[in-house]
Amino acid sequence: MDYIIQQFINGISVGSIYALIALGYTMVYGIIKLINFAHGDVFMIGAFVSFYAVTLLHLGFIPSLLISMAACALVGVIIERTAYKPLRNASRIAVLITAIGVSFLLENGGIFAVGAQPKGFPELIHKTQYTIFGNVTIDSIQIMILAVTVILMILLQYIVHYTKIGKAMRAVSYDMEAARLMGINVDSTISATFAIGSALAAAAGVIFGMTYNSIDPLMGIIPGLKAFVAAVLGGIGIIPGALVGGLVLGVLETAVSSVGYSLWRDGVAFAILILILIFKPSGLFGKNVREKV
Amino acid sequence: MALAMGMVAGCGSQSTSSQGSSGDNGSTIKIGADLELTGGQASYGTSALKGIQLAAEEINNAGGINGKKIEIVQADDSSKPEESTRAAQKLISQDKVVAIIGTSTSTNTLAAVQVVQDKKIPMITPTATNAKVTVNNGKVNSYVFRACFIDPFQGSVMANFATQNLKAKTAVVYIDTSSDYSKGLAKSFEDTFKKNGGQILSEESYQQNDSDFKVVLTRIKERNPDVIYVPGYYNEVGKIVKQAREMGIKAPFMGGDGWDAPQLVDIAGKENLNNTFISNHYAADDPDPVIQKFVSAFKTKYGSAPDGFAVLGYDAMNMLADAIKRAGSADPSKIRDALEATKDFKAVTGTLTLDQNHDPIKAATILEFKDGKEVFKTKVNPQ
Numbered sequence: 001m002d003y004i005i006q007q008f009i010n011g012i013s014v015g016s017i018y019a020l021i022a023l024g025y026t027m028v029y030g031i032i033k034l035i036n037f038a039h040g041d042v043f044m045i046g047a048f049v050s051f052y053a054v055t056l057l058h059l060g061f062i063p064s065l066l067i068s069m070a071a072c073a074l075v076g077v078i079i080e081r082t083a084y085k086p087l088r089n090a091s092r093i094a095v096l097i098t099a100i101g102v103s104f105l106l107e108n109g110g111i112f113a114v115g116a117q118p119k120g121f122p123e124l125i126h127k128t129q130y131t132i133f134g135n136v137t138i139d140s141i142q143i144m145i146l147a148v149t150v151i152l153m154i155l156l157q158y159i160v161h162y163t164k165i166g167k168a169m170r171a172v173s174y175d176m177e178a179a180r181l182m183g184i185n186v187d188s189t190i191s192a193t194f195a196i197g198s199a200l201a202a203a204a205g206v207i208f209g210m211t212y213n214s215i216d217p218l219m220g221i222i223p224g225l226k227a228f229v230a231a232v233l234g235g236i237g238i239i240p241g242a243l244v245g246g247l248v249l250g251v252l253e254t255a256v257s258s259v260g261y262s263l264w265r266d267g268v269a270f271a272i273l274i275l276i277l278i279f280k281p282s283g284l285f286g287k288n289v290r291e292k293v
Numbered sequence: 294m295a296l297a298m299g300m301v302a303g304c305g306s307q308s309t310s311s312q313g314s315s316g317d318n319g320s321t322i323k324i325g326a327d328l329e330l331t332g333g334q335a336s337y338g339t340s341a342l343k344g345i346q347l348a349a350e351e352i353n354n355a356g357g358i359n360g361k362k363i364e365i366v367q368a369d370d371s372s373k374p375e376e377s378t379r380a381a382q383k384l385i386s387q388d389k390v391v392a393i394i395g396t397s398t399s400t401n402t403l404a405a406v407q408v409v410q411d412k413k414i415p416m417i418t419p420t421a422t423n424a425k426v427t428v429n430n431g432k433v434n435s436y437v438f439r440a441c442f443i444d445p446f447q448g449s450v451m452a453n454f455a456t457q458n459l460k461a462k463t464a465v466v467y468i469d470t471s472s473d474y475s476k477g478l479a480k481s482f483e484d485t486f487k488k489n490g491g492q493i494l495s496e497e498s499y500q501q502n503d504s505d506f507k508v509v510l511t512r513i514k515e516r517n518p519d520v521i522y523v524p525g526y527y528n529e530v531g532k533i534v535k536q537a538r539e540m541g542i543k544a545p546f547m548g549g550d551g552w553d554a555p556q557l558v559d560i561a562g563k564e565n566l567n568n569t570f571i572s573n574h575y576a577a578d579d580p581d582p583v584i585q586k587f588v589s590a591f592k593t594k595y596g597s598a599p600d601g602f603a604v605l606g607y608d609a610m611n612m613l614a615d616a617i618k619r620a621g622s623a624d625p626s627k628i629r630d631a632l633e634a635t636k637d638f639k640a641v642t643g644t645l646t647l648d649q650n651h652d653p654i655k656a657a658t659i660l661e662f663k664d665g666k667e668v669f670k671t672k673v674n675p676q
Binding site: 003006007011013014111115116117118120129137208213218254260266 | 498539
């Protein structure tokens with residue numbers, strides 16, 4: 001029994017990192033219907049910015065987290081302005097291909113800038129182990145990730161539903177042209193969306209670095225793909241869906257590994273993606289809405 | 294677009310000029326270095342290259358080989374097998390090298406074997422330890438040699454060490470399934486450990502670039518083995534050891550030369566590496582004067598201590614130079630014949646003789662990590 005609970009906790013802690021990345025993914029999709037494949041690489045940039053903030057400037061956890069979120073917000077806006085804005089009226093597939101291009105640019109640019117070797121991430125917060133009962137343990141970082149993810153999700157929900165910029169985002173997502181006619185500045189609204197989404201990715205990157213102590217320029221690929229699966233699982237574009245999708249994916253993967261099939265873990269993640277796309281393409285939380293013609 | 298055209302044109306002119314100069318092979322002997330200079334295993338390739346360059350420099354300063362200077366042509370395989378094949382092809386057809394040193398990992402070396410066999414260019418791998426590198430389906434790859442001992446030896450040395458020195462009765466083996474190296478070490482460890490009367494409780498697996506190992510480590514903790522054998526590469530191993538220690542797994546970890554990289558200590562953390570043991574090719578603090586002379590030469594040139602990959606790069610270059618000298622010619626097939634006859638060659642990692650499989654017969658060293666430093670534990674000779 002202890003074993004099952006321990007594995008469940010492991011699953012939640014892996015899943016909450018997926019969820020944290022998926023929040024930014026799903027938000028950008030929700031507003032402008034773009035699958036931003038560069039999101040996982042912004043996550044990598046976030047980890048590296050805080051790595052250098054800690055090792056070169058000797059900052060603590062909170063300042064380095066804030067610097068990395070600010071830097072990635074800026075990176076997000078630059079990516080949007082240079083790569084996606086010129087394609088605003090192009091077909092969706094053209095934008096998707098551009099997103100893949102940006103992703104490769106960031107990965108290889110990262111290798112060029114910092115080298116391909118993994119770097120050891122310094123321990124910013126001392127990990128404390130808590131024994132809950134029996135042999136079941138949980139550490140302070142695992143608790144922190146889950147707490148941060150839930151808080152950010154609530155904050156995002158609040159921003160999208162109760163603030164002026166959130167109202168503008170929803171208007172843009174509903175009908176970009178009509179929103180423009182109503183006097184909404186569509187470009188700055190989309191930039192704001194990218195800034196928030198990228199800042200979330202940065203936060204995930206810093207936490208990932210702290211948890212696993214090793215960062216490299218290609219670290220964003222697999223977590224980025226898993227977060228995409230999580231977002232689709234929860235219903236892409238739906239903020240609470242990202243959280244639930246991430247946690248469900250983490251727990252399922254863990255279940256597969258914990259019974260001895262660790263090689264099947266990634267296969268199961270993508271099998272879930274395929275099954276969801278076949279049987280409930282709108283995701284667990286999605287409603288079936290017909291596309292406007 | 295104009296820029297891209299310019300680059301293509303630039304490349305074209307460069308390759309023609311290099312071909313032009315290679316046609317004149319009079320004053321230098323070109324030797325290719327096909328290595329991991331970028332990518333996940335870059336630490337190994339760059340270390341090996343430093344060793345190769347140090348050896349080449351010493352040979353050239355002493356007047357070269359038969360009056361000719363050595364020129365090292367390096368090619369990056371990005372730590373990928375397909376790139377290693379391409380790098381070998383480029384070195385042979387474009388740069389016209391007479392021999393290749395490389396690569397530093399088994400998977401990437403195996404990918405280049407067919408190329409050198411087809412083109413009849415001898416290749417010495419400094420550090421690829423998988424048995425299949427030199428022997429394929431019972432047949433020796435005639436142009437492939439190596440400077441290091443092979444996996445079956447490394448795995449069984451650690452199994453004997455576990456039984457005799459650590460008094461282990463049970464073990465768990467945790468393998469990187471994406472690596473031939475890891476599987477090779479694991480198999481020989483298991484065979485020897487069972488032969489010694491030990492019991493393998495389970496065999497677990499991970500893949501390159503994984504970052505969360507807690508799930509499988511929780512399984513391993515349940516089984517409570519006396520030792521845990523992780524024959525992997527430093528990036529994953531560092532994370533495994535760290536996460537295991539944080540979860541309260543106190544059993545000794547053991548591994549092979551794939552652990553040997555300075556980054557391991559950064560990733561795993563000094564105190565977490567205590568009570569871990571690896572088999573390696575040499576120890577920098579081994580009192581042997583040959584080793585100390587090499588270590589100080591390396592430190593003067595690069596400002597850091599050489600790891601196992603650097604010393605084997607150095608040995609591979611010297612083995613090759615010795616063979617070219619004995620062959621009296623830089624003709625690839627004559628070099629091959631001379632390499633095959635290598636006997637009692639004095640390398641830094643020990644005196645070696647190549648057996649009928651082109652594998653050296655020499656000792657292995659066991660190291661223990663103490664506060665992030667590799668400490669010489671014992672030397673094991675082949676039976």
